[in-house]
Amino acid sequence: MHSYDYIIIGQGISGTVLSWQLVQAGQRVLVYDDGRPGTASRTAAGIINPVSGRRFELAWLYDIIYPEAERCYRAMEKELGITCFHERDIWSVWPSAQMQEAFEREVSAQPAGYMFRPAAPRYEGLLHQPHGAGIIKGANVQLNHLLPAWRAWLQHRGLLREERFDISVLEMKEGSVQYKDASARAVIFCEGVESPANPYFTGLRFLPNKGEVLLVEIPGLNATDIIKKSITLVPQNGHTWWAGATFSWDYADALPGAAARASLENSLQQLLRIPYTVKDHIAAVRPSGMDRRPFVGMHPRFPQLGIFNGMGSKGCSLAPWAAGQFCRYLLQGEPLRPEIDIKRYFNALR
Ligand SMILES: Cc1cc2nc3c(=O)[nH]c(=O)nc-3n(C[C@H](O)[C@H](O)[C@H](O)COP(=O)(O)OP(=O)(O)OC[C@H]3O[C@@H](n4cnc5c(N)ncnc54)[C@H](O)[C@@H]3O)c2cc1C
Structure with a gap:
C-alpha cells in the first residue's frame, strides 16, 4: 500500500x-x-485578458488573481526549466464605432489601468481595422x-x-x-x-459550453501580440496562429462541426486582409458553472x-x-x- x-x-x-x-x-x-x-x-490558447464584453469590464477580482497567476507560472517555469508565461499586448481591433467609444471611455476612466491608446498604428495593410484599435495588457500561458x-x-x-x-x-x-x-x-x-x-x-x-478553434498558417503575419476582433488570434510557432473560439451552450457532441468552422472562417475574413490556410480544426467543452x-x-x-x-x-x-x-x-x-x-x-x- x-x-x-x-x-x-x-x-x-x-x-x-x-x-x-x-x-x-x-x-x-x-x-x-x-x-x-x-x-x-x-x-485552450491560455489567454489572460483583464477585460471583457462590449463595455471592456474588468474581470472579477482581476487585481488579486493576476499577480497570483503570474507568481505561480513564473515559479513553475523556474522549477520545470521551461518558458510558458508571456505578457502580451492584446491588439484589440474595434468592430464598431460603439466599441471604439466604449474603449475610449474606459481608458479615460482608468488612466493607470490595463487599456491604452496605441502610440503608433500596427498591422496596417494586414488587418481590416476601419474603426481603429487599442491595446490591452494581457498575457498567455502556453498550456502545451x-x-x-x-x-x-x-x-x-x-x-x-x-x-x-x-x-x-x-x-x-x-x-x-x-x-x-x-x-x-x-x-x-x-x-x-x-x-x-x-x-x-x-x-x-454546471453549465458546460463548447468552443471550437482553427489552427491557421498566416504567412504574412509574424507577431507576438494577441490580436482580437470577433475572433482572437494567438501566436504559436512561426506563422501558425490559434484562431478562436466559438461559444455554444447548445451542442450535440464535443466534435468539430461545419457551422462553427464557417463562423470562424467568416470572422477570420473580417479580420485579415491577407491569405491564410486552415491547418486544423479542434473543439472542446469548457467546464463552466451557472x-x-x-x-x-x-x-x-x-x-x-x-x-x-x-x-x-x-x-x-x-x-x-x-x-x-x-x-x-x-x-x-x-x-x-x-x-x-x-x-x-x-x-x-x-
Ligand atoms: C476552445 C476553448 C478555448 C479556451 N480558451 C481559454 C483561454 O484562452 N484562456 C483561459 O484561461 N481559458 C480558456 N479556456 C477555458 C479553459 O480551457 C478551462 O477553464 C480549463 O482548461 C479547465 O481546466 P480543468 O483542468 O478544470 O479541466 P480539463 O482541462 O477538462 O482537465 C480535466 C482533466 O481530467 C482528466 N480526467 C477527467 N476524468 C478523468 C478520470 N476519471 N480519470 C483520469 N483522468 C480524468 C482529463 O483527461 C483532463 O486531462 C478555453 C476553453 C476552450 C474549450
Whole structure:
C-alpha cells in the first residue's frame, strides 16, 4: 500500500496548479490523468485578458488573481526549466464605432489601468481595422508547454498514473480513502467536464459550453501580440496562429462541426486582409458553472472527497488563485472565499 496526502483526479490546468501548490506545501500527491485528447486545457490558447464584453469590464477580482497567476507560472517555469508565461499586448481591433467609444471611455476612466491608446498604428495593410484599435495588457500561458512539463515531473517521481480513475472502485474509510494500492487523506476531483457525472457532485450547477478553434498558417503575419476582433488570434510557432473560439451552450457532441468552422472562417475574413490556410480544426467543452464561479471545497457528508473545478473560460487566470485558496483551506483551515466555496450548493449535495 502506498500512502499519500491527496489523490488528484485530472491533470488539466486545475489539477496541474493544485497538485503543484500542494507539492510546494510539502504534501504527497498522486495524480491520475487518462491523457485523453480534446479536453479544455489541451485545446485552450491560455489567454489572460483583464477585460471583457462590449463595455471592456474588468474581470472579477482581476487585481488579486493576476499577480497570483503570474507568481505561480513564473515559479513553475523556474522549477520545470521551461518558458510558458508571456505578457502580451492584446491588439484589440474595434468592430464598431460603439466599441471604439466604449474603449475610449474606459481608458479615460482608468488612466493607470490595463487599456491604452496605441502610440503608433500596427498591422496596417494586414488587418481590416476601419474603426481603429487599442491595446490591452494581457498575457498567455502556453498550456502545451506547461502541462507536459508538469506531467513529466510527476512521472519521473512515480506520482502520475496514466489511466482512467474509476470512482466505483474508490473505498471510503474513516478519515481516509483507498483506491487500489493507494490510500490518502482525500481525493480531489479536477475532472473538468466529467464532474457533472460524478455521483458525489451532481448537485453542483454546471453549465458546460463548447468552443471550437482553427489552427491557421498566416504567412504574412509574424507577431507576438494577441490580436482580437470577433475572433482572437494567438501566436504559436512561426506563422501558425490559434484562431478562436466559438461559444455554444447548445451542442450535440464535443466534435468539430461545419457551422462553427464557417463562423470562424467568416470572422477570420473580417479580420485579415491577407491569405491564410486552415491547418486544423479542434473543439472542446469548457467546464463552466451557472454562476460563473469556480467550485472549490470538500463534500459536506464525505469530507474525504473534494472538488476543484468550474473554471469556465478563465482557467489560466483563476486556477492559481483558487488553488492557493484551497491549499490554505486544506492545510491551515482558512475559510474559502464564499463565491467559490461549494457551501453555496450544500443543500443540493448529499
Ligand atoms: C476552445 C476553448 C478555448 C479556451 N480558451 C481559454 C483561454 O484562452 N484562456 C483561459 O484561461 N481559458 C480558456 N479556456 C477555458 C479553459 O480551457 C478551462 O477553464 C480549463 O482548461 C479547465 O481546466 P480543468 O483542468 O478544470 O479541466 P480539463 O482541462 O477538462 O482537465 C480535466 C482533466 O481530467 C482528466 N480526467 C477527467 N476524468 C478523468 C478520470 N476519471 N480519470 C483520469 N483522468 C480524468 C482529463 O483527461 C483532463 O486531462 C478555453 C476553453 C476552450 C474549450
